[in-house]
Amino acid sequence: xxxxxxxxxxxxxxxxxxxxxxxxxxxxxxxxxxxxxxxxxxxxxxxxxxxxxxxxxxxxx
Numbered sequence: 001x002x003x004x005x006x007x008x009x010x011x012x013x014x015x016x017x018x019x020x021x022x023x024x025x026x027x028x029x030x031x032x033x034x035x036x037x038x039x040x041x042x043x044x045x046x047x048x049x050x051x052x053x054x055x056x057x058x059x060x061x
Contacts, residue, residue, distance in 0.1 A: 010018075 009015075
């Protein structure tokens with residue numbers, strides 16, 4: 001039974017690359033968000049908050 005299951009599993013390198021293909025873009029996105037939050041100049045941060053507040057309220061169903 002275990003030999004059949006292990007025979008269907010991809011190799012270790014394939015598993016590592018699959019995990020990295022998810023972790024690397026996610027990490028890049030999170031670091032980018034953190035850098036924008038802490039590094040954007042004040043005029044850009046004020047503009048972002050005004051745009052978020054000026055959105056029309058969502059229609060309730």
